[in-house]
Amino acid sequence: MPRNxxxxxxxxxxxxxxxxxxxxxxxxxxxxxxxWDIIAEGFRNIGRFFSSLME
Known part of the structure; x- marks a missing residue:
């Protein structure tokens, strides 16, 4: 996309x-x-996902 x-x-x-x-x-x-709530919930879900991988 041109700068202008x-x-x-x-x-x-x-x-x-x-x-x-x-x-x-x-x-x-x-x-x-x-x-903000959507973004924060997304990060919490990513954290839960990785926590589940570690169990």
Whole structure:
């Protein structure tokens, strides 16, 4: 992907995030919390997987 397109898409994503936070901060916080929960659960599951391999 050319650098200019990547930079434009990055700025558009950043702008959308700012817009979402300004227009609906509670919903934006819920989305961030849900995303964090998914990531944390994924790491816990990876840890459980490797722990099961060691048993």
């Amino acid at each position: 397109i990547k930079q434009i898409l990055t700025w558009l994503l950043f702008g959308f995030i700012i817009y979402a936070i300004i227009t609906s901060p509670d919903r934006a916080a819920d989305i961030v919390q849900a995303t």
